[in-house]
Amino acid sequence: MKKVLIANRGEIALRVMRACREMGLATVAVYSDVDRAALHVAYADEAYRLGPGPATESYLRGDLILEVAQQAGADAIHPGYGFLSENAEFAEACETAGITFIGPPASAMRALGSKTKARQAADAAQMPRVPGSVKGLATIEEALSVAAQIGYPVMLKAAAGGGGKGMRAVLAATEMAAAYSTASSEAERSFGSGEVYLEKLIERPRHIEIQVIADTHGSCLYLGERECSVQRRHQKVIEEAPSAVVGEDLRRRMGEAAVRLALSAGYVNAGTVEFLVDSDQNFYFLEMNTRLQVEHPVTELITGLDLVAMQLRVAMGEPLGVRQQEVYLRGHAIECRIYAEDPENNFMPSPGKITRLLQPGGPGIREDCGVYEGWTVPLDYDPMLSKLITYGATREEAITRMVRALDEYVVGGIRTNIGLFRRILLDEEFRSAQIDTGYLDRLLAHSATEDESTVPEDVIALAAAILTQRQKTSSLSPVPVAVSRWRSAGRTEGLRA
Amino acid sequence: MKTWLRLGDKKRCVELPDNITEPGRHACIVDNRTVEADVMVTEENILSLIVEGRQYRCLLDGDALVLAGRRYEFAVEDPRSLRGRSGGAEGSSGPRTLKAPMPGRVVRVMVSVGDEVEAMQGVVVIEAMKMQNELKVPKAGRISKVAVATDATVEAGQVLIVVE
Incomplete structure (x- = not known):
């Protein structure tokens, strides 16, 4: 392997290219029309245009990407996450074209890709899963009988699902008919398959996942867990490793179960097995993500x-x-996903030009960033700008370090969710790790208590007035007034003495 | 020179010497109190301010001041306007506009000119960054203008709908 094409954009494209560069591999970027000025293009050794902005005409065009790979002489493709990363047909097409797909074989993706198939695989690997059906429900009657067996409340889920779409909680039999048809039609619209299945609703579960990696020689490792219980609308917001509630014994049992599943499905390369963990520390298999995950850096930091x-x-x-x-x-x-969205305005996306970017530094800070000052964030893709990750000897130290780093972090010109993180990180329940997947929604249901500011109001008023006046005068006279640096330095020094 | 600011629900008056943007120590007046400030503009829109030994790094971001990781929104007020900002607000009797809160693409327009709408009725769906957002009219009335069509790209603040 000499040259790798990265079929992605943003921070993950950079992350992969950095590893390639360290290993002496040449990198090939692909980009859409709105991404010509994007950071991942500027980082690459070679770059090729795919097509117009919409992902369906660019980053999802597997045929074009393969063409580019062949034209550029790339011998491998890294799909990153999202886009084509879990597309078995694309993995297969790479194989046919004689190009290495950096990920699992198409067969393993198929065996684990649909949630119902993954549940069957979990049974075969003898791992605990959430009680419920292991295949799609053909009728409402079938849904009712399965629900009666396992007991309410239950959850209807799309077999092809993800991101919380096609998912409905059903608290009683009377709600089943309506929930079944909305979940099924939402699944049909979002994933092109209306197949839904049913599982028992685990109350206040924690989302804990195991990182695995397998080689082609039959060996598979688990690299500890990550806890991703802080979610908004089923989207992860903060991830951490290790989990505050997972001890050595539970880690080993979950890890061994994850490895069993991976090996039984013929899995190769990095993957993540997601579990729900209840308050009694029972763990239930949820699904397997057959790719590198957004939150992989927290595992990297604690495993080295x-x-x-x-x-x-x-x-x-x-x-x-x-x-x-x-x-x-x-x-x-701990990792915070920095998004271009406005938490004070119903999490409305906030694309636009980044007029200022001040990034944190110092001990224990890692930032995987996909943007730069002066760049205009396009509205065609996911709003994630950057991942801020902190490391500390203890959970407490990682949290304090994150609060410090967020105070240093300034993104000007667009709105971000940085303020939301401060609120979570300073919250008592988060601090004491009393979190579950419903934690953030409960926190957000209360209006924010005024964050105690230690800055006197006089200073805020003064600074605002000075910068406003400075802006006004600099726009009036674009040519700066010649002030002798010696004279002003002398004046400053004189006053200081 | 005097500047009137609205910070939260308070109105503040700041009087600055004319040479305020020159580096050095300046006597400023904030609501009749004199504040000695050491001013150093280090970069465009970034100010290092030292007041009574405490140092503050301040950044101007549009209509907000960013200081120690927090945003403080403010507005510069016209001293001649006695009623302040709220004085010019549109009442419920006149025509009201629905503006795009963010740049994006119009996915759906659910009304046409002449339609009667309820207050907070969803009328336009805009998509940005893989998320669809339904925008609602601020008041009940009759749609007098539809300024956008499906698939149009809109800028933040662009007028989409007028309701009378």
């Missing part, structure tokens, strides 16, 4: 491993070279 580099080596056919007992977890890491 480079997951993307491992992915590349596995794709080259190398053995993992690490044994399970050599995987150590050390310290604590």
Whole structure:
């Protein structure tokens, strides 16, 4: 493997290219018309245009991407996350074209891709899963009888689902008919398949997932867990590793179950097995994500491993070279997903020009960023700008460090959710790790208590007036008035003395 | 020079010397109190301010001041306007416009000219960053203008609908 095409954009494209560069691999970027000036293009060794802005005409065009790969002489494609990363047909097309797809084989993707199939695979691997059906429900009557067996409340879910679409909680039999038809039609519209299944609703579950990686020589490791319970509308907002509630024994049991599932499905490369964990520490298989995840950096920080580099080596056919007992977890890491959206205005997306970008630094900070000052965030894609990750010896230290880093972080020109993170990180329940997947929605249901500001109002008024006046005068006289630097320096020094 | 500001629900008056943007110490007046400030504009729209030994790094972002990670929205007020900002607000009797709160693409327009609408009725759906947002009319009435069509790209603040 000499040259890798990255079939993605934003921070993840950069993340993959960085690993490639460290390993001496040439990088090929692809871009849509609205991304010509994007950071991932400027970072790459080679770059090729795909098409117009909409993803369906650019980043989702597997045929075009393969053409570019062949034209550029790339011998592998890394799909990142989203877009084509879990598309079995694309993985297969790569194989046919003689190009390495950096990810699992199409067969493993198919075996685990649909939620109902994944539940069957979980049964075969003898791992606990949420009680309910393992295949699509043909009729409302079938849904009613399954629900009666496992007991209400239950959850209707789209087999092809993701991101909370095609999902309905059903509290009693009387609600089933309506929930069944809305879930099914929403699934049909979102995923092109109306297949829904049913599972027992776990109350106040925590979302905890296990990172696995398998090589082509039959070895598979689990790299600890990540807790992603802080979610808004089923979208992860904060992730951390390790989980505050997972001890050594539970970690081993969950890890071994995840490895069993991966091996039984013939899985290769990095993947994530998601679980729900109830208040009694019972864990239930939820689904498997057959790709690199957004939140992989928290695992990297506590294991000291480079997951993307491992992915590349596995794709080259190398053995993992690490044994399970050599995987150590050390310290604590937290990730905040910085989005271009306005939490004070119903999380409305906020695309536009980034007029100012001040990024945090110092000990224990990692930022995987896909944007830069002066760039205009296009409205065609996901609003994630950057991932801010902090590392500390303890959870408490990682949290305080994150609060400090957020105070340093300024994104001007567009609105971001930075303020929301401060609210969560300072919240008592989050601090004491009393979180579940409904935590954030409950927090947001209360209006924010005024964040105690330590800055005197006089200073705020003064600063606002000075900067406003400065802006006014600089727009009146675009040519700066010649002030002798010596003279002003002398004046400052004189006053200081 | 005097500047009137609205900060939250308070109105403040700040009087600055004419050479305020020159680096150095300046005597400023905030609501009749004199404040000694050491001013240093370090970058465009970024100010390092030292008041009584405390240093504040301030950044101007549109209509807000960003300071120690927090946003403080403010408005510069016209001293001649006695009624302040709220004085010019549109009442419920006149025509009201629905503006795009963000740039995006129009996915659906659910009304046409002449339609009667209820207050807070959804009339236009705009998509940006993979999210669809339904926009609602601010008051009940009759649609007098539809300024956009499906698939149009709109800017933030652009008028979409007028209701009378």
